[in-house]
Amino acid sequence: MSEIAQKVKAIIIDKLGVEESEVTPEASFTNDLGADSLDTVELIMEFEKEFNISIPDDQAENIGTVGQAISYLEENVKK
Amino acid sequence: MNLKRVVVTGLGALTPIGNTVPEYWNGLVNGVSGAAPITRFNAEKFRTKFACELKGFNAEDHIDKKEARKMDPFTQYGLVAVEEAMKDSGLDLEKINHDRAGVIWGSGIGGLKTFQDEVTAFNAGDGTPRFNPFFIPKMIADISAGYISIKYGFRGPNFVTVSACASATNALIDAFNYIRLNKADIIISGGSEAAVTEAGVGGFNAMKALSERNDSPQTASRPFDADRDGFVLGEGAGALILESLDHALARGAKIYAEVVGGGMSADANHITAPHPEGLGAMNVMINALSDAGLKPEEVDYINVHGTSTPLGDLSESTAILRVFGEHAYKLNISSTKSMTGHLLGAAGAIEAIASILAIKEQTVPPTINHFTDDERVDPKLNLTFNKAQKRKIRVALSNTFGFGGHNTSIIVKQYEA
Numbered sequence: 001m002s003e004i005a006q007k008v009k010a011i012i013i014d015k016l017g018v019e020e021s022e023v024t025p026e027a028s029f030t031n032d033l034g035a036d037s038l039d040t041v042e043l044i045m046e047f048e049k050e051f052n053i054s055i056p057d058d059q060a061e062n063i064g065t066v067g068q069a070i071s072y073l074e075e076n077v078k079k
Numbered sequence: 080m081n082l083k084r085v086v087v088t089g090l091g092a093l094t095p096i097g098n099t100v101p102e103y104w105n106g107l108v109n110g111v112s113g114a115a116p117i118t119r120f121n122a123e124k125f126r127t128k129f130a131c132e133l134k135g136f137n138a139e140d141h142i143d144k145k146e147a148r149k150m151d152p153f154t155q156y157g158l159v160a161v162e163e164a165m166k167d168s169g170l171d172l173e174k175i176n177h178d179r180a181g182v183i184w185g186s187g188i189g190g191l192k193t194f195q196d197e198v199t200a201f202n203a204g205d206g207t208p209r210f211n212p213f214f215i216p217k218m219i220a221d222i223s224a225g226y227i228s229i230k231y232g233f234r235g236p237n238f239v240t241v242s243a244c245a246s247a248t249n250a251l252i253d254a255f256n257y258i259r260l261n262k263a264d265i266i267i268s269g270g271s272e273a274a275v276t277e278a279g280v281g282g283f284n285a286m287k288a289l290s291e292r293n294d295s296p297q298t299a300s301r302p303f304d305a306d307r308d309g310f311v312l313g314e315g316a317g318a319l320i321l322e323s324l325d326h327a328l329a330r331g332a333k334i335y336a337e338v339v340g341g342g343m344s345a346d347a348n349h350i351t352a353p354h355p356e357g358l359g360a361m362n363v364m365i366n367a368l369s370d371a372g373l374k375p376e377e378v379d380y381i382n383v384h385g386t387s388t389p390l391g392d393l394s395e396s397t398a399i400l401r402v403f404g405e406h407a408y409k410l411n412i413s414s415t416k417s418m419t420g421h422l423l424g425a426a427g428a429i430e431a432i433a434s435i436l437a438i439k440e441q442t443v444p445p446t447i448n449h450f451t452d453d454e455r456v457d458p459k460l461n462l463t464f465n466k467a468q469k470r471k472i473r474v475a476l477s478n479t480f481g482f483g484g485h486n487t488s489i490i491v492k493q494y495e496a
Contacts, residue, residue, distance in 0.1 A: 042212050042213065045212070
């Protein structure tokens with residue numbers, strides 16, 4: 001697992017109060033991990049803070065699963 | 080219109096002198112002070128370096144970690160006190176009409192720590208707003224009533240009263256009235272406050288409202304003593320389950336006491352100073368007695384607002400003499416803030432509980448820390464100094480007054496069928 005993936009998972013576990021085993025790449029924040037709309041906004045903000053980037057709203061809307069968050073960040077943080 | 084009778088069927092307390100009702104009462108009758116050096120933040124540069132904080136309280140012992148994170152401490156405190164009160168009431172959530180069950184809570188300030196932390200973080204940044212999406216719903220005072228309703232599925236009347244240190248008594252009076260008017264069967268009421276933060280202590284210090292007796296925190300709250308120098312900030316919550324008598328009897332509930340009257344008035348005089356002749360305080364007790372249909376002579380115990388400020392205590396004792404006349408000397412009067420400190424918007428809740436337990440136990444909790452008589456306070460008044468007193472108590476009145484000139488009194492009576 002990449003360093004980014006590890007950090008993303010840690011943020012999700014902390015903010016959503018879920019078990020590590022639940023945080024699979026396919027897991028949806030809202031459907032599987034119990035996040036509501038405010039939780040999702042908070043997650044995106046935490047990613048922005050941790051990786052020191054800014055995620056535009058139209059792109060944030062496409063980040064709905066653990067895997068999507070990891071690939072978005074791996075792609076954009078490296079640049 | 081026939082008004083419903085209203086009774087109290089459950090109690091919960093989270094206070095600086097005890098985290099449950101039995102512990103709270105034990106602290107009260109034994110004259111325990113909840114004051115100690117501030118641990119919530121570094122108070123080294125503050126004029127007041129002590130407060131009445133909760134002891135050994137960990138929100139996550141009571142609330143799921145994930146949920147607790149989204150709540151300001153004032154909401155956490157409220158939920159914990161309500162949990163105790165709900166258990167105590169024996170209410171079966173399967174058997175009640177949830178549309179006729181409400182929550183009317185009180186908080187003077189709401190999420191002060193949340194507000195302070197978020198604004199501090201913003202100011203430390205480069206001007207880019209990065210406010211947490213939970214900032215507003217954590218901070219607003221009414222969210223406490225929202226969380227309580229969600230937890231128990233209470234879909235009836237739901238709001239929070241804000242009248243500074245009178246907030247919880249306003250909440251109780253509203254709850255009493257809605258049940259009396261048959262708008263609800265059950266209302267969870269009370270109040271919570273968590274203002275022991277830099278902004279809270281610093282703000283009250285700037286008003287010169289707080290005691291600065293840093294060399295002796297435990298004797299700092301000394302209502303009616305000649306050397307009182309301000310109130311001691313407290314935190315916590317009190318919860319009361321109010322229920323129509325019919326509803327309580329139908330389910331065979333334990334009844335602590337009956338709520339028989341509430342009074343409200345304004346000083347309309349000054350934003351923070353009490354009326355010099357205690358006009359608002361006098362009117363509010365008269366209003367409450369009239370609402371209860373009681374004569375002054377029927378009152379046995381007054382749990383006073385008595386915050387230990389030079390002006391407030393004097394104005395209140397003057398008002399009591401004017402309302403009760405000769406009977407004032409037969410009353411027991413005490414300020415339990417001498418022990419708990421001042422819980423602001425939660426004060427009315429824990430003091431209503433103290434008044435109810437005084438009736439139940441036929442014991443008046445004391446005004447501790449009395450060392451020197453104030454010659455301006457009538458020495459014939461029995462202020463229950465330093466030691467609890469046993470006596471017959473049928474009717475108790477509890478006063479709370481708030482910055483803004485808001486005055487509230489509530490009267491509770493031994494339940495008689």
